[in-house]
Amino acid sequence: MLIGSSYSLISTFNSWLSSGNILLNIAALIAYGIFISIILSVYDYLFGWAERKIIAKVQLRHGPTYVGKFGILQNLADVIKLLAKEHIVPDTADKFLYAIGLPAMMAISVLLVLVLPFSPYLQATNLTLGLLFVLVLLSFMPLFMFVSAYSTGNKFADISAQRSVLMMLSYELPMLIVFASVALLSKGFNISGIISAQSTTWFVWLMPIGFIVFFVTMLAELERPPFDFLEADSELIAGWLTDYSAPYYALSLFLDYTRMLFGSLIMAILFFGGWSGPFLPPIIWLLIKAVIISLFIIIIRTTLVRMRIDRMLKFGWVWMLPLSLVNLIITYMVFIH
Amino acid sequence: MRVVIDVPVRINVGPIHPSTHGVLRLVVDVEGDKIENMEAHIGFLHRGVEKLLENRMYMQACPYMEKLDYFAPMSYDELYVAAVEQAYGVEIKEKAMYVRTILLELQRIASHLASIGFLCNDIGQLFTAFMWSFKDRDMVLKLLEAATGTRMFYVNMRIGGLVRDLPPGFEDSTIELLDYLSKRIPMYEKYLEKNPVFMERNKGIGIISRDDAKNLGITGPVLRGSGVSYDIRKNKPYYVYEKLNFRTQVRNEGDNFARYKVRMLELRESIRIVREALKKMPSEGSAVGMPIRLIGPPVKNKITITERELPRGECMIYLVADPQRPYRAYIRSANFINLSAIEEMCKGQRFADLFSIIGGLDMVIADVDR
Numbered sequence: 001m002l003i004g005s006s007y008s009l010i011s012t013f014n015s016w017l018s019s020g021n022i023l024l025n026i027a028a029l030i031a032y033g034i035f036i037s038i039i040l041s042v043y044d045y046l047f048g049w050a051e052r053k054i055i056a057k058v059q060l061r062h063g064p065t066y067v068g069k070f071g072i073l074q075n076l077a078d079v080i081k082l083l084a085k086e087h088i089v090p091d092t093a094d095k096f097l098y099a100i101g102l103p104a105m106m107a108i109s110v111l112l113v114l115v116l117p118f119s120p121y122l123q124a125t126n127l128t129l130g131l132l133f134v135l136v137l138l139s140f141m142p143l144f145m146f147v148s149a150y151s152t153g154n155k156f157a158d159i160s161a162q163r164s165v166l167m168m169l170s171y172e173l174p175m176l177i178v179f180a181s182v183a184l185l186s187k188g189f190n191i192s193g194i195i196s197a198q199s200t201t202w203f204v205w206l207m208p209i210g211f212i213v214f215f216v217t218m219l220a221e222l223e224r225p226p227f228d229f230l231e232a233d234s235e236l237i238a239g240w241l242t243d244y245s246a247p248y249y250a251l252s253l254f255l256d257y258t259r260m261l262f263g264s265l266i267m268a269i270l271f272f273g274g275w276s277g278p279f280l281p282p283i284i285w286l287l288i289k290a291v292i293i294s295l296f297i298i299i300i301r302t303t304l305v306r307m308r309i310d311r312m313l314k315f316g317w318v319w320m321l322p323l324s325l326v327n328l329i330i331t332y333m334v335f336i337h
Numbered sequence: 338m339r340v341v342i343d344v345p346v347r348i349n350v351g352p353i354h355p356s357t358h359g360v361l362r363l364v365v366d367v368e369g370d371k372i373e374n375m376e377a378h379i380g381f382l383h384r385g386v387e388k389l390l391e392n393r394m395y396m397q398a399c400p401y402m403e404k405l406d407y408f409a410p411m412s413y414d415e416l417y418v419a420a421v422e423q424a425y426g427v428e429i430k431e432k433a434m435y436v437r438t439i440l441l442e443l444q445r446i447a448s449h450l451a452s453i454g455f456l457c458n459d460i461g462q463l464f465t466a467f468m469w470s471f472k473d474r475d476m477v478l479k480l481l482e483a484a485t486g487t488r489m490f491y492v493n494m495r496i497g498g499l500v501r502d503l504p505p506g507f508e509d510s511t512i513e514l515l516d517y518l519s520k521r522i523p524m525y526e527k528y529l530e531k532n533p534v535f536m537e538r539n540k541g542i543g544i545i546s547r548d549d550a551k552n553l554g555i556t557g558p559v560l561r562g563s564g565v566s567y568d569i570r571k572n573k574p575y576y577v578y579e580k581l582n583f584r585t586q587v588r589n590e591g592d593n594f595a596r597y598k599v600r601m602l603e604l605r606e607s608i609r610i611v612r613e614a615l616k617k618m619p620s621e622g623s624a625v626g627m628p629i630r631l632i633g634p635p636v637k638n639k640i641t642i643t644e645r646e647l648p649r650g651e652c653m654i655y656l657v658a659d660p661q662r663p664y665r666a667y668i669r670s671a672n673f674i675n676l677s678a679i680e681e682m683c684k685g686q687r688f689a690d691l692f693s694i695i696g697g698l699d700m701v702i703a704d705v706d707r
Contacts, residue, residue, distance in 0.1 A: 059468035155348050159688065162369070225463065226534055234356040234459050235689050305534040306461025308689050309370060 092153025101148025149240030160239035170316025195274035359702030424658035459696030498626025557650025
């Protein structure tokens with residue numbers, strides 16, 4: 001029944017969007033915005049909790065237990081606490097940049113999720129060059145990270161800012177080349193087109209090297225361990241977030257999980273056939289795939305030691321870049337030529 | 338508005354920082370990511386323990402000594418009591434010697450396990466190895482609790498022996514624990530040494546040469562990691578270490594990995610020592626020492642020097658004994674002297690390696706500041 005009603009909702013949404021009436025168009029977009037916010041907040045909240053619980057299990061601890069059943073309300077309590085705290089802006093900060101840095105990053109990451117299609121009918125837009133748009137937005141990320149780190153005037157944040165540039169140099173190019181090989185394979189930059197190109201075989205089977213490169217670069221993009229140089233808590237205290245207090249810190253937590261949602265979604269879309277799958281509705285398939293990838297990303301955090309930033313650059317240029325090129329060439333030779 | 342930052346950048350690491358193992362302040366000049374110069378500032382946790390000892394009666398000082406190194410409290414307690422025993426000129430019962438050896442080695446196991454956890458934490462292995470090794474450490478602490486009555490700060494030594502005998506069933510539970518630990522230690526080694534990033538973060542990092550280590554007066558696993566075979570338990574044996582069969586573990590690399598590896602090997606040696614001591618321990622007799630005395634040794638300005646191999650290195654007490662209370666007690670802390678090597682180790686290393694070096698040195702700042 002639920003599935004049926006959601007289908008009817010989606011078809012209503014579609015008819016609104018395709019009708020020429022501008023009011024209906026706006027209503028449809030607002031409805032989609034609400035839908036995305038629900039997905040984002042549920043995912044962010046649940047993964048904030050799940051990460052704590054899973055890591056606690058690996059580390060022979062219990063994790064949150066007191067607030068709510070299985071500590072499910074712990075993150076809510078934390079956010080309320082953070083919002084109630086005093087918001088301290090350091091004297092050394094550039095007030096304007098300090099104010100816009102994190103919100104801009106949050107906006108970009110929400111936009112990134114917004115661009116991705118959730119099902120054949122459930123998408124905000126169907127850009128012809130969707131993948132390219134994603135790439136453009138992604139390359140804004142380190143820029144704003146640099147801005148927000150640099151604006152605090154903290155030396156630890158400064159080191160973090162320098163590291164973010166170094167990181168960008170090391171992972172951006174391999175990632176771009178993998179994007180290119182995906183586009184080559186699906187003969188276009190349209191994201192829906194990429195998913196329909198995988199209706200017979202997932203791209204992960206066609207270019208496993210590309211997937212490995214993409215996964216590693218995505219971990220770096222998301223700043224997840226072992227590439228968490230920017231927030232390296234045992235070295236830089238909290239890196240670029242050192243001087244962000246109260247509400248901004250809460251925002252940074254949401255940002256973390258929003259970016260993780262985007263990372264898992266794009267991996268599911270580019271390599272695991274996106275929404276395609278039997279029986280269940282497409283959006284459920286996409287979310288199942290994204291959740292499995294997210295869990296994998298979380299488990300990696302519990303086991304790996306942080307790399308060193310200078311090794312990261314070497315790793316990016318000596319291993320990732322050649323591997324991504326090899327992947328591109330193989331893709332061209334085998335599947336296109 | 339912000340100031341333009343000169344190169345090299347001067348960064349204050351600490352005194353409040355997640356991985357300085359307490360309140361150590363390091364003033365680091367970095368150029369890019371490379372450490373140009375470094376200076377350690379200590380004294381934030383100075384409590385004047387040496388002066389406190391001069392104002393306490395002999396056995397009142399034990400709790401102060403324990404708080405110097407909170408990862409090996411019993412070792413410090415024993416060091417102090419041994420110094421007082423020397424001043425008194427008391428013979429220690431044979432059974433008490435065995436019991437002390439066993440307890441001290443268990444303490445060493447607990448301390449080394451903690452150090453492995455801290456090393457992993459410092460190089461960014463978010464608490465996994467830390468929690469695992471602390472769980473194992475806690476099992477050792479439970480055993481010590483059974484033997485002494487408290488979990489961390491034992492105050493278990495008395496002149497000539499201990500406060501109480503080992504409880505019944507202690508031997509069996511110890512052997513059970515040692516069996517468990519000898520299975521766990523290879524597991525840690527497998528988990529850490531097969532991890533290429535862990536090896537990369539530790540191999541060739543913070544090298545200190547054999548000569549430098551000797552000249553700086555470094556002791557403990559740090560010295561043995563630099564290829565010097567020096568261990569008070571072997572070189573100037575006390576208690577029953579002469580009768581026991583164990584080796585001094587030495588690695589020649591002098592880097593962070595060597596120090597970690599020496600600790601791993603010493604864990605095995607400690608397990609061996611405890612097993613053998615349990616076997617050789619006389620079954621009859623009591624290990625209980627004298628009751629606490631208010632009157633000190635009937636000597637005037639008797640100078641005693643007591644050395645012990647603590648988990649973090651050679652510690653020494655220079656005690657000028659008077660009746661009533663010590664006239665002077667100087668504590669040579671291994672941590673304080675090992676810390677002097679950190680500038681040598683860090684020069685030219687990456688900023689991120691600073692923390693693996695601190696983890697490798699296994700600092701306890703309370704002991705440095707005294």
